[in-house]
Amino acid sequence: MPSTRLDLERIRAARGIIDPVFLDTPLYQCDELGRELGCTMSIKLETANPVRSFKARGTELVARLLADRGETEAVCASAGNLGQALGWSGRLRGVRVTVVASHMAPAIKLDRIRASGAELEVVDGDFESARERAAHLARLRGIRLVEDSLDIETCEGAATIGLELAGSAAPFDAVLIALGGGAMATGVGFVLKSLSPDVEVICVQPAGAPAMTRSWHQCRVVTTGPTDTIADGVAGRYPIPAVLDDLLSVADDAVLVSEASIVTGMRTLLECAGLVVEPSAALGVSAVLEDRDRFAGRHIATVICGSNVDMNAYRSWVHV
Template sequence: MELVTVPEIRAAAELLKPIIRYTPMESSRPLELKVGGPVHLKCENLQRTGSFKIRGAYTRISRLDECEKAAGVVAASAGNHAQGVALAASLLGMHSTVFMPVGASIAKLAATRAYGATVHLTGANLDEALIEARAFEAEHGAVLVHPFDHPDVLRGQGTVGLEILEQLPTAATVVVAMGGGGLISGMSAALKGLRPDIKVIGVQAEKAAAWPESLSAGHPVRLTQMSTLADGIAVGEPTALTYRHVTEFVDEIVTVSEDQLSQAMLLCLERAKLVVEPAGVAAIAAIMAQPESFTPPVVAVLSGGNIDPLLMLHVAQHGLVAAGRFLTLQLDIPDRPGSLARLVALVGEMGANIVDVFHSRQGSTLALGDVEVNLRLECRGADHAQQLAEAVSAAGFTIRQRA
């Protein structure tokens, strides 16, 4: 199986020039302080369709022959590849059909339809949607545009690597989210082809990490289950094509937790003023978790920014909790006049902000003469949250649960 080459990726870049956005590279002061050197963000969340996927989709579809174009294309996707295929097909005057998991983001679903695709919701994940897409291909003759299992897709995605070296020729480490491995395969082929000394690190969500086990086994291995907020990188099994590229070019693969993903998304919102989906912040999550492992100058690829607003609110709140900036206390306090006022005054003196308070005299586990109080508080961080809990306990209030 042939590896994609730098000349092929350069040819894809020329093809894509009038189609894609040359996305900006932004420096990140908070990450620089952690790493001890320059950290830059490659903002593919600002790409057309909100992710890098248009690069590979357009490269693949534009090179179909006239008979294939007339038959239309079909794809399976959790959302970002769907939008890339839909827009690419529309730009080329073709019809596209996309199969998406039943639980796909409403925002991604609506955008895919807006780009002109016929969308079918089927299956619980990408792998099940892909089965339906293959069946549609066999029945209707449409060309399957796989999200990562074709050299032209890898060539298109590899153009991100070319741009990084043009924008930051001194880059020492490039960190990339990975699911099936299409982006990191194409990028690493470009990066290593031009700069063999550069380090390429892939990042997976630990609850959807097929790559570590596959690399240990020496061949692609299918996961039996996945559960992650990062739907864009929730892929159950690599392909032989991406496996070959990753084993050839990628230096290391690390995993990140759901808490780390949510904190990374919060950092993007608060400090970088960038909307990035959970899969798109995987590289930042890895840098935040182990900053000493990344030699600067570092480039973190923000691979996508397509997130449902409700999910964004949920993940942001999860990130606040994980960062110790949001504290929930369930307490028992004496059912006497002034008890609640004393508790509230204590919290105020400690510099916390009460989001809401719930007061109830009903509860099977309550001692006679006690009342249950639930407080949700905004804190300054993990240390402040700990100080608050200790002060509440020292004041004689019984903490039953803390979150």
């Protein structure tokens, strides 16, 4: 079992805490997608839930922990999906949630944060500016700062996806996971390396937001300048050292893909699987498109991690 901050028994216990609406999401082989990509392709669909992303698996654990401790308020920075999920989970458990987001976040994600019941504060700058403001509010108010990927609950909640993948009747040769802050990649990767060690765990990140991938390859934290990608959900610049340590223990590879491949991946998922997804969710397909020989003839699974996408932007990208 890899040496990380995560614990397999806690992850198994998490299934009893997470609302069942977020568990056992569809996992199926998509033959048309496989024919297009030249491999056997299975999809783990993490958009078929009330917040349209995988993030609530982690926020369910966070909100339960806060409620058990009698804490009634929390704040987080979010590119969009975490804030919506924490708002949803907090509302059901009596936890008031404040979300700080960058003005560059898609309007649809900001609208859904508000609809979740969370208080939203929008700041100038990018996601890192939102992180700084959220940390300031936590100190000012004396409340819990929820930090995606650093808080182990966000990783172990996402890791329950790995339990469902590892329990699949059909074994996979590789699993492709979108890489941003690292919660999903470390969580799913940890479970797969613990239960299905022969499965190759491959993390995928946009070339326009490469901080965590560069860090993984250099085995040290590498920060970057401003990001340049439509995949806003994975566009961080400052990797968290503890998360990188976990990722180094569980990932077999980390690759970068171009913006053109991300757009083609989104279009391919629409045409072959009937799925409208946000750019981050197309990263796995994008990786296959860029290196078909590597994946030819193999059974690949990819996690479709979110579908909170602005439809006007989506149409302009995929030309529908």
